[in-house]
Amino acid sequence: MSSEPTSTVRLSVNGVDRTVDVPDRQLLSDALRHTLGLTGTHVGCEHGVCGACTVQLDGRPVRSCLMFAASAEGHEITTVEGLGNGPDDPGPVQQAFIDCHGLQCGFCTPGFVTTIDAYVRENPDPSEEEAREAISGNLCRCTGYQNIVRSVCRAAELVPEREEDA
Amino acid sequence: MKPAPFTLHRPRTLAAALELLAELGPDAKVLAGGQSLVPVLNMRLAAPAHLVDITALPDVDRVESSGAGVTVGALATHRAVEHDAGAHEHQPLLRQALTHVAHPAIRNRGTVVGSLAHADPNGEMPMILALTEGHVRAVSSRGEREIPAAELFVGPLETCLEPDEILVSATFGAAGAGARTGFDELARRSGDYALAGVGMVLATDGDGAAETITGLSAGFVSVTDLPERLVLDEHVAGTPTAEAREVAEAVAAAVREHIDPIDDIHATADYRRHLAGVIARRTFTRLARTNDRPRTQEAHA
Ligand SMILES: Cc1cc2nc3c(=O)[nH]c(=O)nc-3n(C[C@H](O)[C@H](O)[C@H](O)COP(=O)(O)OP(=O)(O)OC[C@H]3O[C@@H](n4cnc5c(N)ncnc54)[C@H](O)[C@@H]3O)c2cc1C
Ligand code: FES
Ligand code: FES
Numbered sequence: 001m002s003s004e005p006t007s008t009v010r011l012s013v014n015g016v017d018r019t020v021d022v023p024d025r026q027l028l029s030d031a032l033r034h035t036l037g038l039t040g041t042h043v044g045c046e047h048g049v050c051g052a053c054t055v056q057l058d059g060r061p062v063r064s065c066l067m068f069a070a071s072a073e074g075h076e077i078t079t080v081e082g083l084g085n086g087p088d089d090p091g092p093v094q095q096a097f098i099d100c101h102g103l104q105c106g107f108c109t110p111g112f113v114t115t116i117d118a119y120v121r122e123n124p125d126p127s128e129e130e131a132r133e134a135i136s137g138n139l140c141r142c143t144g145y146q147n148i149v150r151s152v153c154r155a156a157e158l159v160p161e162r163e164e165d166a
Numbered sequence: 167m168k169p170a171p172f173t174l175h176r177p178r179t180l181a182a183a184l185e186l187l188a189e190l191g192p193d194a195k196v197l198a199g200g201q202s203l204v205p206v207l208n209m210r211l212a213a214p215a216h217l218v219d220i221t222a223l224p225d226v227d228r229v230e231s232s233g234a235g236v237t238v239g240a241l242a243t244h245r246a247v248e249h250d251a252g253a254h255e256h257q258p259l260l261r262q263a264l265t266h267v268a269h270p271a272i273r274n275r276g277t278v279v280g281s282l283a284h285a286d287p288n289g290e291m292p293m294i295l296a297l298t299e300g301h302v303r304a305v306s307s308r309g310e311r312e313i314p315a316a317e318l319f320v321g322p323l324e325t326c327l328e329p330d331e332i333l334v335s336a337t338f339g340a341a342g343a344g345a346r347t348g349f350d351e352l353a354r355r356s357g358d359y360a361l362a363g364v365g366m367v368l369a370t371d372g373d374g375a376a377e378t379i380t381g382l383s384a385g386f387v388s389v390t391d392l393p394e395r396l397v398l399d400e401h402v403a404g405t406p407t408a409e410a411r412e413v414a415e416a417v418a419a420a421v422r423e424h425i426d427p428i429d430d431i432h433a434t435a436d437y438r439r440h441l442a443g444v445i446a447r448r449t450f451t452r453l454a455r456t457n458d459r460p461r462t463q464e465a466h467a
Contacts, residue, residue: 005173024174024217027208046168047205054271060245061271066204070174071197071219115271136356137269 007070013038014082022069029053031069032079040080040110044139051138054111055079061115080110083117092158093117093151102151104142111138112148120156128153169207176219180226180305180334183218187330188307190216196332197221199243201268201276202284226334231256235300237337244273244281256340257298259365262349263290269357279333282318285325285393288359290349292319292393297365297385298339299395304331319392345369346456348449351387352441354432361433362441363387364421368453370407377407379454382417389427389442396424402450410454417450418443 005024010017013036020035027046032038032055044050046065053065056078064077084091090098093113103109112135119134120126126134131152132145140148174197177183187194194216197203206212220226220240227241231252238247247253248264260278267273267281267290281291282302295302295315302313304327318325327333341347351363369381382398401416427438 004171007174023171025169025171025207027168027204030168046208048201048268048272051269051271057275060274062275063201063271065208066200066272066275068174068197068200068204068217068219070176071200071221073176073222119270133356134270137271 009073011072012076026069028067028069029064051111054114061118080113092162093155096151096154100147100150102147108140120159170213174217176222184307192329198280199276201272235337235340238278239335240279244276247278257338259347279336288388293385296393297395300338302333302336306331346453348453350445360388362389362438364445366449379405389425407454414447414451418447421446
């Protein structure tokens, strides 16, 4: 391990410029969790299927398990931590999940929150059917999805409200 | 699982990328959006010593469309092509099929050209390149060549590219005037690879009740070894579009006869063959029915 190739990477994470030394083979998901201590991003399958590791790359949802941290040089990453201000001041999509009981164990939730945040900004008034399609790339083993679909629609109400207030 | 160690190179110019590939030889792999390559590395199905990440290369993410075709640069993502108005106008098959490629989060990062280099017969993009008789442009430090779809794909997950070559762009043929295109597939879950999929280009002549079919070609997802274009003119040419139903079963039969699906954990070969026939029949009749809005009509469910 000691002699393996590393890179110095500059990137912005949740609005803060960071410089990190990472092994070249380190996945962005592991860099966020292990190197930067942002354990909100979860890791399920590591082959792009479950969606738990989804973060926003320059505002668009991507799988952080399918990208090397070294490839994130110069990019802006937003994780679930960046979409709210902690337990006492949740962001609008986090609040929507609370309002609609959109989570049980919460393992899948960070990937849903990052996905839905980007989705409702592009699609401000989704139908239930569209909401269902929007989350089709994220797996949840607990909720049965009904309340997550409701959370998408609630998020579509809360995101613009919060922006007006801001 | 985590990938085996490698050195990641992130060249800033095409010349530097080509030099690296020439120097490193078969120990190096090109990394684009990573949506196929990274899973392979994570599962340790491959362990290249070097990755040449091309995502920092300038000016290779363009999408340019004209009556001659739709040319997409190496870094144009699935999303960019899906949302490109010019690409949709000149070759609607792209958007029609792209909405079936994985999920938005994968399409945000995956590239159309990477899908072609990956050459998966279960992929939608290789099929569209074959069906529209497109080509790709490959460059290396030795020079540059244009490769037609029919030569690019040599086997499942196998192309004729040399290890030192980078695909800088792909050009999909345009849908000509009077042509209608449609794509449909069936997958177990939204975003999964298809059990079977069919793309079609229907050519017609004349208007309204006098409109007749002049040609039909089809391409297939998940039911052939190689992406290819099947010409079905003999079954349909001269038929008034209003009577397309009469020849639809002949189209489906020709498709079932032509394809060569395999059994796997997701479906039997027989089931895939049956599905491809049903999708072909439905897509054909839907395209024939929509004779009032040539080209802009999208036939996918
Ligand atoms: C959950 C999931 C679901 C998926 N579902 C589908 C689906 O339904 N349909 C589908 O078609 N695909 C699907 N895919 C596969 C995937 O989206 C594409 O194969 C992928 O995006 C390929 O493009 P890329 O830029 O990500 O290539 P990479 O993964 O970076 O590379 C793929 C291969 O192509 C080579 N390569 C890439 N770019 C170039 C270039 N410019 N020049 C030379 N070689 C190059 C690489 O060396 C590698 O061998 C899915 C993937 C995931 C993770
Ligand atoms: S851990 Fe990345 S998609 Fe499952
Ligand atoms: S809440 Fe447990 S996996 Fe979704």
